[in-house]
Structures are given as C-alpha cells and as structure tokens.
Amino acid sequence: MKTSLALLLFMLTFQINNAQKTELKISTGYHFSSGSQYFISDMDNSYNSFSSKRIDASLGRGLAIAAGINYFFNSWMGISTDIGYKKTMPAVSGKTEFNSFTDYSYSEENKWNAELLEVSPALILKIPGNKINPYSKFGLVVPIYSKIKVTGNYSSRSFGMQTNTGENTKILRLKNTIGYAASIGIAPELKNKKFSLLAEIQLLSHSIQAKKSTLTSDISNGVEKIDTYNTAAKETIYVKELANQSYNPDEPRKEIGFSLPYSSIGLNIGLSIKL
16 A cells, blocks of 8 residues: 555656746737826915826836746646836826916926836646647736836916926836736747747736935026925925924925826737746
C-alpha cells in the first residue's frame, strides 16, 4: 500500500513538474478612456462667480509598455507578474474661470500629463490544446510611482483690458491606490515554438487619489515669479478632512483631497519566450 501510494505521488509530481512552464514576455499598446471624471465646481454670490473643470477624460489613456513573467502550474492555470509603464497621450485638458462683478475676470486652460509605473500580479486561465492558445487574466494593479505634470496658460482682464498673461507648471504626487484589471487574449506559437505572439484586450478599473501638489514655475508677463512665493503658496497637501487650521506661510496648505480617473480599455501586442 505504501509503495503504491509513493508511486502515485511520484507520478503526480512528475506530471505537474512536466507541465510547469515559465515564460518571459514584453508588450506594448494603446489604452483608451473607459471612464471620465468631471471635477466641476460652480459658485456664485453677490460679488463674483467661479467655475472649474479639472478632468474631461481618463488619465489612463495613452501609451502602455510592460514586461513580466508567466508561470504555469499546469496546462490551463498559472500566475503572472508584470511591471508596466504608462504615459497619458494626448494630454487631458481642463479649464478654470473666475468672473467678478467688479469687472475682473481670470481664465486658465490646463494640460494634464501623467506618468505611472505599476506592478500587476494576476491569475491566468487558458484553454489547452488550441493552436491560438486563448487565455484570460484577472488581477490587481498597484502603482509604485506616479506623477502628473499640469501646465497652465492663464490670462486676466480688468475693465475690458488685459492685465496679465502667463504660464505655470504644477507637479502632483499621488497615493498608491490599488486598481483591478481583466484581460482576454491569444498567444499563437511561431515556427520556433519557444516564441509566441501576444494579442489582448485589457479592461482596467482604477482611480488614484491626489496626495500633494507643488507649483514649480509661474511665468507672469514674461517674468519667473516662483522664487517670490512662500511655501503655503507653492505646496498643497490633500487630506480627507479639514480641521481648523491657522495660516503658516512656511508650511504647505491643506485642502480636501480628490481622486483622478485612470480607467481604460487597452489593446496590447507583444511576444513571449518560453524558458
């Protein structure tokens, strides 16, 4: 009995090990906005009116590059880990307007460019014995580095006359908020069976919270003024709740935080190499 059990365990171990397979892979693609967020605020009182629109598309749209490894436990199930880089292309636009009933107005148009480095662990399921090797993936998306560069062109008018024009640059740092991803694709083998093509559609659900922003440049009427600003004017920390706070010019100011949309639908192609 013991000999039979040992033989059965040996055969199962041999079959599992024989089915195990490791692949290296690289891919690139373009992701389209699958959801957008309008941060719109309109305020009116007896003195002025204010309106802003921060985001009109997902920052997840744009170029995507990834490299990673697949490890299969058997012919139909495995796990994968990817490291991916994404860059918003084209930039997302926004606009802010302020109008005072005392004949003063301010308008600013923004461009939002995001860069994101992320790790994506996932479960892989595939249909064995098929020439095109269809598969599906379900996993997480964990940002490890994220930055948004916001450039603005602004102008102000008073009593119908233009009083100021300029350009400013702000850098936003984000919190590493976890997202979710699902993919379906095919991986047909090439003549050299160590190589396979990859083609997949990926659906990403992701929203990342702002952590801190820093104004790095403000060129007003051709003159750089950033060195004249104190810390409170240049830096903002985003928090969940605002308690009573006193103004300190040497410390960043605090504002209520907000989330930025990164959801997308992506088309990726690539290559896998069996080890």
